[in-house]
Amino acid sequence: xxxxxxxxxxxxxDHNRKPRNFRxxxxxxxxxxxxxxxxxxxxxxxxKLDGDKVTDVSFKGVGCAVSKSSASIMxxxxxxxxxxxxxxxxxxxxxxxxxxxxxxxxEAMGSLAALGxxxxxxxxxxxxxxxxxxxxxxxxxxxxxxxxxxGPAQTQGA
Amino acid sequence: xxxxxxxxxxxxxxxxxxxxSVGHTLPRAPEPPPVSPRRRDFPMLAANPALFxxxxxxxxxxxxxxxxAMRAYYEKDNANPHRGAYDLSARSTQKYLDARERVAxxxxxxxxxTLIFTRGTTESLNLVATAWGRTNLSKGDEVVVTGMEHHxxxxxxxxxxxxxxxxxxxxxxxxxGRIDVDALRKLLGRKTRVVAFSHVSNALGTINPVADxxxxxxxxxxxxxxxxxxxxxxxxxxxxxxxxxVDFYAFSGHKMLGPMGIGGLVGRRELLEAMxxxxxxxxxIEFVGDDKTTWNVVPHKFEAGTPNVADAVGLAxxxxxxxAIGIDAVRAHELDLLTLITRKLGAIQxxxxxxxxxxxxxxxxVSFNVGDIHPHDLSTxxxxxxxxxxxxxxxxxxxxxxxxxPATARASVYVYNEAADVDALVRGxxxxxxxxxx
Numbered sequence: 001x002x003x004x005x006x007x008x009x010x011x012x013x014d015h016n017r018k019p020r021n022f023r024x025x026x027x028x029x030x031x032x033x034x035x036x037x038x039x040x041x042x043x044x045x046x047x048k049l050d051g052d053k054v055t056d057v058s059f060k061g062v063g064c065a066v067s068k069s070s071a072s073i074m075x076x077x078x079x080x081x082x083x084x085x086x087x088x089x090x091x092x093x094x095x096x097x098x099x100x101x102x103x104x105x106x107e108a109m110g111s112l113a114a115l116g117x118x119x120x121x122x123x124x125x126x127x128x129x130x131x132x133x134x135x136x137x138x139x140x141x142x143x144x145x146x147x148x149x150x151g152p153a154q155t156q157g158a
Numbered sequence: 159x160x161x162x163x164x165x166x167x168x169x170x171x172x173x174x175x176x177x178x179s180v181g182h183t184l185p186r187a188p189e190p191p192p193v194s195p196r197r198r199d200f201p202m203l204a205a206n207p208a209l210f211x212x213x214x215x216x217x218x219x220x221x222x223x224x225x226x227a228m229r230a231y232y233e234k235d236n237a238n239p240h241r242g243a244y245d246l247s248a249r250s251t252q253k254y255l256d257a258r259e260r261v262a263x264x265x266x267x268x269x270x271x272t273l274i275f276t277r278g279t280t281e282s283l284n285l286v287a288t289a290w291g292r293t294n295l296s297k298g299d300e301v302v303v304t305g306m307e308h309h310x311x312x313x314x315x316x317x318x319x320x321x322x323x324x325x326x327x328x329x330x331x332x333x334x335g336r337i338d339v340d341a342l343r344k345l346l347g348r349k350t351r352v353v354a355f356s357h358v359s360n361a362l363g364t365i366n367p368v369a370d371x372x373x374x375x376x377x378x379x380x381x382x383x384x385x386x387x388x389x390x391x392x393x394x395x396x397x398x399x400x401x402x403x404v405d406f407y408a409f410s411g412h413k414m415l416g417p418m419g420i421g422g423l424v425g426r427r428e429l430l431e432a433m434x435x436x437x438x439x440x441x442x443i444e445f446v447g448d449d450k451t452t453w454n455v456v457p458h459k460f461e462a463g464t465p466n467v468a469d470a471v472g473l474a475x476x477x478x479x480x481x482a483i484g485i486d487a488v489r490a491h492e493l494d495l496l497t498l499i500t501r502k503l504g505a506i507q508x509x510x511x512x513x514x515x516x517x518x519x520x521x522x523x524v525s526f527n528v529g530d531i532h533p534h535d536l537s538t539x540x541x542x543x544x545x546x547x548x549x550x551x552x553x554x555x556x557x558x559x560x561x562x563x564p565a566t567a568r569a570s571v572y573v574y575n576e577a578a579d580v581d582a583l584v585r586g587x588x589x590x591x592x593x594x595x596x
Contacts, residue, residue, distance in 0.1 A: 002542075004539060008594075040564050064534035064535045065535045
């Protein structure tokens, strides 16, 4: 499998075409908007909590296949987890997309492993982590987030 | 770079765009073809025959002549100009003066000292918005920009307007991405103090009729200055600033084969002389007293600190290179490639092209989208084929909102591009379509 095929696996393309939990949660406890200033991608993540447990999570927004599918898979993965478990998962996910994982560790990531191909494309790390940053901010009770400082340094030339 | 050039890819032509692809692969010639004479002038392109550089609207590649001129300056003529009382410093000063004359001549500016060297278009426009704007604008005044402006000709005006309480008015565009001149006419009036617009749009390639618009401003808004962002025009079409009749014209060196970090602002002399300085410090003073300072003459008043002689020398060499080809030949070459790109991309189902359909009103910039493939995904696929394009909002978010798209892909050409670059682009688009189709 080429790097490109690893990045755009069928499961990624599928989530891009049919994003799961692509909706608002009317009575959400928290929602946070995330932006990728480089490419104008925008995602809003809604979270419903029951005590310490994430009972529902959803997203909407515009973005590339990587950011959309990552958000979609994220919503499926964290539902039912505690806040602490979700944050741990984000830390692992971040290690995976930044190439700090062995193949075996990646395989243990379950459905999130589909995003493992991102590690060969450092410029796309911020796409993959946009929704996660928004989710983490929502769990922390924070506001709008930006992935400006995620991944290698980039600026917006003309 | 090395990864790409080691891949067996060629500057071949695509034989049949509509041939169904097998998996994600399309046929490629095994050997890169010979490098064309023009590409041989550009060390980056000569060393990488499998690099298909289609992002010259962002920055151009540099010919050896420019790199050599800069190196020669540092090896033979380097000293701080204006200050040293010795021959080497005099030589450096002369190099800087010569460069200013050379660039002024290239842009059709007779009064050479009204050309101020800056770091580029962004600094030039900030200079005008700050030094002229803060002095001359006040509450109730109107500043007109257009919906197609690069952030560099939008945000400085927006910010100075906020600061002084002036009103920013944004001229609408026609559906095909031109300035709506009838709408502009209605925006102009007694309160208009600034009309700022681009000569050529960086996102759509639209060539605006600068002289006509300037005349309209003179007729309808006699209190307004005309400020033109020429960053995308100076490299690609014949620009005679004096003949355009504008008050300020900004440009960048790095988009016209010169180095990064140098550009300029051409200003009307009486305006420049009346304006306060933009930055203060060395070189720009006449006399510094304990309590007050008087300014040096134009252009030095606006060039505080040690001048960027080496980059000015490089930019002058870039002007020599372009003049040796002839700017009209550059334009003709780009128009040929533009025609080829729009025809070949337009033939692919699902490709949407933005900007004026009359190619005579377009520079060598093609903004497009491929079905619902996000431009970022498209550029990642193209990058794997060695094709460099820009994907995103092109520092023109107000324009993207007006076109109602979050982003576009943008291919842009220059003197060193050829049919093989277009073919590689088309090949990559077809591959991306195959990957994302379902």
